[in-house]
Amino acid sequence: xxxINIKQVAKRFxxxxxxxxxxxxxxxQEFVVLLxxxxxxxTTLLRIVAGLETASSGEVxxxxxxxxxxxxxxxxxxxxxxxxAVFPHLTVYENIAFGLRMAKLDEKExxxxxxxxxxxxxxxxxxxxxxxxxxxxxxxxxxVARALATEPEVILMDEPLSNLDALLRMEMRAExxxxxxxxxxxxxYVTHDQVExxxxxxxIAIMEAGKIIQADTPVEIYRNPAAHFVGSFIGxxxxxxxxxxxxxxxxxxxxxxxxxxxASDKSEIQFAIRPEDLIVDANGPLQATVKLVEPLGSHxxxxxxxxxxxxxxxxxxxxxxxxxDTLSLQPMSDRVRWFDTETKLALQ
Amino acid sequence: xxxxxxxxxxxxxxxxxxFNIAVILLCLWVLVPIYLLISNALSAPxxxxxxxxxxxxxxxxxxxxxxxxxxxxxxxxxxxxxxAFLTMVMAVLIGAPAxxxxxxxxxxxxxxxxIMILMTRAFPLPLLALPMAIMFIKVxxxxxxxxxxxxxxxxxxxxxxxxxxxLFSGIPIELEEAAWxxxxxxxxxxxxxxxxxxxxxxxxxxxxxxxxxWNEVFAAAVLTIENRTLPAxxxxxxxxxxxxxxxxGGAVLVLPALxxxxxxxxxxxxxxxxANR
Amino acid sequence: MQSRSLPxxxxxxxxxxLVCFFLYPFVLVAWQAFAxxxxxxxxxxxxxxxxxxxxxKALYYTLALALVVVPVQLVLSLMMxxxxxxxxxxxxxxxxxxxxxxxxxxxxAGIIWLAxxxxxxxxxxxxxxxxxxxxxxxxxxxQNKGTxxxxxxxxxxxxxxxxxxxxxxxxxxxxxxEYYEAAQVYGANSWQRFTKxxxxxxxxxxxxxxxxxxxxxxxxxxxxxxxxxxxxxVLMGEVYNRQFVLQDNHTAAAFAMLILFISIISTVFFMWxxxxxxxxxx
Numbered sequence: 001x002x003x004i005n006i007k008q009v010a011k012r013f014x015x016x017x018x019x020x021x022x023x024x025x026x027x028x029q030e031f032v033v034l035l036x037x038x039x040x041x042x043t044t045l046l047r048i049v050a051g052l053e054t055a056s057s058g059e060v061x062x063x064x065x066x067x068x069x070x071x072x073x074x075x076x077x078x079x080x081x082x083x084x085a086v087f088p089h090l091t092v093y094e095n096i097a098f099g100l101r102m103a104k105l106d107e108k109e110x111x112x113x114x115x116x117x118x119x120x121x122x123x124x125x126x127x128x129x130x131x132x133x134x135x136x137x138x139x140x141x142x143x144v145a146r147a148l149a150t151e152p153e154v155i156l157m158d159e160p161l162s163n164l165d166a167l168l169r170m171e172m173r174a175e176x177x178x179x180x181x182x183x184x185x186x187x188x189y190v191t192h193d194q195v196e197x198x199x200x201x202x203x204i205a206i207m208e209a210g211k212i213i214q215a216d217t218p219v220e221i222y223r224n225p226a227a228h229f230v231g232s233f234i235g236x237x238x239x240x241x242x243x244x245x246x247x248x249x250x251x252x253x254x255x256x257x258x259x260x261x262x263a264s265d266k267s268e269i270q271f272a273i274r275p276e277d278l279i280v281d282a283n284g285p286l287q288a289t290v291k292l293v294e295p296l297g298s299h300x301x302x303x304x305x306x307x308x309x310x311x312x313x314x315x316x317x318x319x320x321x322x323x324x325d326t327l328s329l330q331p332m333s334d335r336v337r338w339f340d341t342e343t344k345l346a347l348q
Numbered sequence: 349x350x351x352x353x354x355x356x357x358x359x360x361x362x363x364x365x366x367f368n369i370a371v372i373l374l375c376l377w378v379l380v381p382i383y384l385l386i387s388n389a390l391s392a393p394x395x396x397x398x399x400x401x402x403x404x405x406x407x408x409x410x411x412x413x414x415x416x417x418x419x420x421x422x423x424x425x426x427x428x429x430x431x432a433f434l435t436m437v438m439a440v441l442i443g444a445p446a447x448x449x450x451x452x453x454x455x456x457x458x459x460x461x462x463i464m465i466l467m468t469r470a471f472p473l474p475l476l477a478l479p480m481a482i483m484f485i486k487v488x489x490x491x492x493x494x495x496x497x498x499x500x501x502x503x504x505x506x507x508x509x510x511x512x513x514x515l516f517s518g519i520p521i522e523l524e525e526a527a528w529x530x531x532x533x534x535x536x537x538x539x540x541x542x543x544x545x546x547x548x549x550x551x552x553x554x555x556x557x558x559x560x561x562w563n564e565v566f567a568a569a570v571l572t573i574e575n576r577t578l579p580a581x582x583x584x585x586x587x588x589x590x591x592x593x594x595x596x597g598g599a600v601l602v603l604p605a606l607x608x609x610x611x612x613x614x615x616x617x618x619x620x621x622x623a624n625r
Numbered sequence: 626m627q628s629r630s631l632p633x634x635x636x637x638x639x640x641x642x643l644v645c646f647f648l649y650p651f652v653l654v655a656w657q658a659f660a661x662x663x664x665x666x667x668x669x670x671x672x673x674x675x676x677x678x679x680x681x682k683a684l685y686y687t688l689a690l691a692l693v694v695v696p697v698q699l700v701l702s703l704m705m706x707x708x709x710x711x712x713x714x715x716x717x718x719x720x721x722x723x724x725x726x727x728x729x730x731x732x733x734a735g736i737i738w739l740a741x742x743x744x745x746x747x748x749x750x751x752x753x754x755x756x757x758x759x760x761x762x763x764x765x766x767x768q769n770k771g772t773x774x775x776x777x778x779x780x781x782x783x784x785x786x787x788x789x790x791x792x793x794x795x796x797x798x799x800x801x802x803e804y805y806e807a808a809q810v811y812g813a814n815s816w817q818r819f820t821k822x823x824x825x826x827x828x829x830x831x832x833x834x835x836x837x838x839x840x841x842x843x844x845x846x847x848x849x850x851x852x853x854x855x856x857x858x859v860l861m862g863e864v865y866n867r868q869f870v871l872q873d874n875h876t877a878a879a880f881a882m883l884i885l886f887i888s889i890i891s892t893v894f895f896m897w898x899x900x901x902x903x904x905x906x907x
Contacts, residue, residue, distance in 0.1 A: 476647065
């Protein structure tokens with residue numbers, strides 16, 4: 001049982017706040033992804049859990065034990081680094097055995113575990129090699145094997161796939177997900193790649209400027225962003241936003257048409273819709289002038305202008321659209337979301 | 349380090365030839381004087397003092413034997429080795445921890461320390477021998493191997509700090525962190541991961557410290573009388589010693605340094621280059 | 626895993642060492658130059674230094690040597706560095722050969738050039754054998770200060786160009802190749818690439834190389850001793866004479882202060898003259 005509890009963890013570097021009082025609980029065997037742009041504090045948070053960085057305040061508990069005062073070696077964690085950190089002076093075998101030797105396991109057990117994890121990661125044939133003789137993908141596998149071999153309660157991963165090329169990344173993504181689910185470890189995984197996050201995570205914690213904005217399942221985060229930032233960050237392309245003016249208690253005027261929306265005392269809020277949630281319909285209320293058309297194969301992306309705001313529409317790849325056309329669009333009513341203009345939070 | 353503007357495209361044959369000739373001339377400019385010294389050292393004393401000189405040595409060890417047998421030479425050689433060895437040990441033992449601290453930590457006073465290290469560059473360090481002579485008399489270190497080694501360490505230490513700093517900086521901190529997450533404490537991680545990786549570089553910087561001390565003349569001449577090092581000995585015999593003694597002595601001074609440099613040549617640029625930025 | 630006291634602990638030995646054997650001695654030597662043994666502040670040691678008949682000559686030769694040697698070394702090392710960086714084959718060997726003098730002490734360099742310039746040396750041998758002279762020339766006699774000066778300058782150029790070369794080669798190594806390719810695409814020839822890309826981006830390295838080299842030039846001593854004995858007075862030689870031969874610590878310290886002073890002046894000059902504008906980085 002290794003649940004991770006992060007309680008009011010804050011980190012200041014000099015005068016800047018890298019983390020503002022973070023609270024996060026990762027359930028036993030859960031796979032949580034910390035997702036955010038670079039500099040949002042996700043790596044700092046991971047390193048605080050690992051013990052590589054000291055929090056300015058707050059507590060970290062792993063498996064019910066408070067660990068924030070302990071060095072990394074006493075926290076029952078293993079970590080996979082972005083640049084793999086495979087020791088260049090040791091063979092693959094010795095790299096995987098490193099943590100086991102530190103734990104003073106007997107030679108037979110070490111040999112067993114090294115061989116087992118090596119075959120799990122498909123690097124049996126590389127055991128005698130040095131890191132300089134490995135490709136990036138192979139080094140990645142060694143780094144994961146080295147972490148798994150110690151049979152940790154918690155695995156921490158800091159952008160482990162970001163140095164791989166696109167195809168390899170996709171392959172490793174699926175493989176890692178399977179292996180980590182099988183090993184039943186609790187995992188915190190840091191990435192800036194939303195596809196990676198969506199595909200691997202049980203739960204995603206979206207971070208911005210040292211805060212967790214939303215922590216939820218991938219589908220929930222995609223469908224129901226808790227804040228404007230989440231909608232504009234998740235999805236490629238992200239959500240479209242348009243200003244909505246109040247007409248009466250829960251009726252809002254958006255680009256000349258009126259919609260039923262949330263009850264709010266604000267005079268202006270924001271209307272949001274994903275590009276794929278728009279239907280081309282001659283009677284549609286939204287008039288969009290096409291500026292640019294990008295055929296992407298699976299669909300066609302039209303960048304349009306609605307009331308001087310960039311507005312993207314995902315169309316069928318066979319759609320006959322060209323720059324200068326005007327599209328009449330019908331938003332799918334159950335997919336429309338609303339955000340407060342000032343607090344940037346979602347409105348129900 | 350392939351940085352050059354591409355000289356080959358569109359380059360004429362004449363340009364290539366003059367380039368090659370210039371390179372060869374510059375090589376000769378460096379090598380010929382050394383050849384002449386060694387040729388002198390390997391000639392019989394009569395040839396060394398004779399005129400005109402032959403360009404090929406008679407290959408005869410008389411001059412070298414005379415030098416080695418000369419009163420005070422073996423003692424001076426031994427002093428040189430002792431001083432250089434002590435300097436090497438002190439420079440690395442004191443310098444490497446500082447280099448590690450500079451590469452791995454951010455702390456108050458870091459820039460102050462760096463300024464102090466860089467300041468040593470702007471000062472003519474051999475002049476330290478003057479006040480040290482007086483200090484050493486007070487504490488009984490005057491005319492000792494250890495006293496001179498202290499002054500030589502001051503010369504070698506800033507380099508040792510900067511070189512080890514760049515060596516440690518060249519090792520990703522993630523390697524150390526990985527070791528920590530795999531069950532090492534700081535010391536264990538250093539011994540098991542960092543030390544094996546920096547060892548060749550540390551050896552090279554130690555050799556540099558050794559050569560620095562081995563070659564130093566001024567402080568050695570000012571600070572020692574009985575325990576003169578080889579350069580100090582040679583300096584003081586410049587006026588009265590016969591030519592073949594000077595040349596044999598010069599050759600003995602040059603050869604170990606050349607040998608050492610050959611072994612550290614791989615590190616020459618990373619060390620001097622980075623350490624001097 | 627960040628222990629607050631650890632970095633200080635690691636720096637402690639080096640700091641203590643440098644304070645005791647670098648900072649403190651410099652205070653001490655300044656004190657010696659300005660105060661008598663009884664602790665009385667005085668300018669008499671400087672008077673003594675300035676009024677000595679060798680003072681002006683020593684200052685003149687020291688500065689003249691630096692002025693002749695350093696520019697030649699600058700041009701030579703820049704040339705060698707750009708040669709090396711445009712080489713593909715044999716680069717390592719050539720670099721090793723060109724940097725050999727790094728390991729040679731100034732005294733040994735002096736002795737090496739003594740083998741050439743001595744009355745029975747190789748230069749005389751060649752001149753005599755080819756019939757240019759009828760009898761060996763005394764290049765290094767007291768009446769030939771000019772040839773001693775040339776011999777010392779050559780020995781210094783020979784010995785100490787390598788240190789500049791190494792700094793410059795390392796500096797050129799930091800300049801991305803793409804800049805040269807871009808310049809080439811826009812039509813710069815190799816000389817223009819050198820003056821418009823290499824030189825400006827090499828400024829920090831040039832600065833370090835020049836500061837280091839000029840200070841070493843002001844310390845010139847053993848080469849002069851080997852080649853000219855006391856016939857060519859230089860400042861460092863005077864320090865040595867005062868301290869070691871005449872046992873006059875105070876005047877030696879005054880000379881030391883003078884060397885320190887011109888060293889600092891030149892350092893400040895190069896820091897100003899070759900300063901890199903903020904935000905410009907190679």
